[in-house]
Amino acid sequence: MAAKWLLHLTMVVMLVALVNGDESVKPFVKIVKGKKLCDQGWECKGWSIYCCNDTISDFFQAYQFENLFSKRNSPVAHAVGFWDYRSFITAAALYEPLGFGTAGGKLMGMKEVAAFLGIVGSKTSCGYGVATGGPLSWGLCYNKELSPSKIYCDDYYKLIYPCTPGVSYHGRGALPIYWNYNYGETGEALHVDLLDHPEYIEDNATLAFQAAIWRWMTPRKKLLPSAHDAFVGSWKPTKNDTLAKRVVGFGTAMNVLYGDQVCGKYGNTELMNNMISHYLYYLDLMGVGREEAGAHEVLSCEEQEVFSVPTSLTSSSLRLKVKFCFIIIVHITAQLIVF
Numbered sequence: 114m115a116a117k118w119l120l121h122l123t124m125v126v127m128l129v130a131l132v133n134g135d136e137s138v139k140p141f142v143k144i145v146k147g148k149k150l151c152d153q154g155w156e157c158k159g160w161s162i163y164c165c166n167d168t169i170s171d172f173f174q175a176y177q178f179e180n181l182f183s184k185r186n187s188p189v190a191h192a193v194g195f196w197d198y199r200s201f202i203t204a205a206a207l208y209e210p211l212g213f214g215t216a217g218g219k220l221m222g223m224k225e226v227a228a229f230l231g232i233v234g235s236k237t238s239c240g241y242g243v244a245t246g247g248p249l250s251w252g253l254c255y256n257k258e259l260s261p262s263k264i265y266c267d268d269y270y271k272l273i274y275p276c277t278p279g280v281s282y283h284g285r286g287a288l289p290i291y292w293n294y295n296y297g298e299t300g301e302a303l304h305v306d307l308l309d310h311p312e313y314i315e316d317n318a319t320l321a322f323q324a325a326i327w328r329w330m331t332p333r334k335k336l337l338p339s340a341h342d343a344f345v346g347s348w349k350p351t352k353n354d355t356l357a358k359r360v361v362g363f364g365t366a367m368n369v370l371y372g373d374q375v376c377g378k379y380g381n382t383e384l385m386n387n388m389i390s391h392y393l394y395y396l397d398l399m400g401v402g403r404e405e406a407g408a409h410e411v412l413s414c415e416e417q418e419v420f421s422v423p424t425s426l427t428s429s430s431l432r433l434k435v436k437f438c439f440i441i442i443v444h445i446t447a448q449l450i451v452f
């Protein structure tokens with residue numbers, strides 16, 4: 114029985130390999146419990162439903178990366194020679210089996226790459242109104258904050274993410290990371306000691322993209338969506354979300370990542386509009402076309418309420434945890450004294 118099944122499986126895999134007998138690497142396929150799973154080598158590895166679809170390098174090639182970030186290596190840019198296509202694809206490959214750029218088919222994949230890179234472009238731009246090539250062609254101009262005014266060490270976290278003496282936690286990366294607790298949390302997830310060595314992010318473009326894609330793929334808090342979920346629609350808005358005007362799309366992805374720094378600002382929309390402009394510009398350059406971006410209420414988060422645990426409050430929830438620990442310790446100590 115088992116042998117028969119194995120034979121069958123081998124035949125399926127061989128058949129797929131035969132049918133796709135052209136030069137490009139095509140998925141190996143197997144069916145497990147009625148689900149089709151695939152593996153596409155290094156770029157989409159590990160028997161995932163998402164690996165049955167086009168991978169990012171199928172629809173986003175080196176010349177397109179060059180188009181999107183055409184000014185990043187111009188002499189006045191601030192990270193000349195740092196960012197490249199290969200680093201992006203290498204980092205993206207780690208998350209493609211989880212759906213990054215591979216969920217919902219090719220069009221959705223292209224839109225997601227444009228959306229993610231749109232926020233990256235906006236956060237790393239040195240473009241301004243009169244910059245040559247237009248303000249939107251200056252994404253990936255920076256890989257770090259140039260003149261930090263402080264070292265971004267928050268002592269509230271000294272028990273969980275203690276600051277290393279002499280180390281500065283200023284902004285670095287593709288979706289720049291600030292503060293010891295953010296370096297600590299990211300480093301923990303990526304198994305890299307960013308608390309002692311935040312400079313790894315400005316030394317290694319693959320790691321910088323990896324940290325950014327991890328942030329895009331990861332909810333800030335249990336029960337909340339990731340920016341990815343909010344964008345591709347694996348997140349389903351609840352009644353509360355609908356009341357708060359949070360719908361599936363780019364607006365809610367910005368909301369997840371930046372909360373009240375960018376969203377719910379009624380009139381004070383410069384940061385949000387800059388992200389939207391980059392996203393639309395990239396959609397055009399990638400050949401998708403900005404008309405695919407959807408209606409204003411999908412794109413914008415101007416009128417959205419932020420999620421109940423916005424960016425700036427993640428800290429407070431941790432703060433509470435620390436305080437709670439202290440209370441328990443005090444309580445136990447008090448009891449010991451009583452006895």
Ligand SMILES: *[C@@H]1O[C@H](CO)[C@@H](O)[C@H](O)[C@H]1NC(C)=O
Pocket residue numbers: 162163165166215216217218219
């Ligand atoms: C793969 O792509 C198809 C459309 O081409 C889409 O319907 C499907 O949802 C995608 N698979 C996954 C797991 O997202």
Ligand SMILES: *[C@@H]1O[C@H](CO)[C@@H](O)[C@H](O)[C@H]1NC(C)=O
Pocket residue numbers: 317318319320323
């Ligand atoms: C850069 O980061 C990537 C991804 O984390 C890692 O695999 C690679 O070894 C790093 N390169 C160097 C030179 O440290």
Ligand SMILES: *[C@@H]1O[C@H](CO)[C@@H](O)[C@H](O)[C@H]1NC(C)=O
Pocket residue numbers: 351353
């Ligand atoms: C919906 O919002 C109300 C009022 O803000 C809150 O009490 C309730 O817990 C929320 N429900 C969910 C499922 O988040």
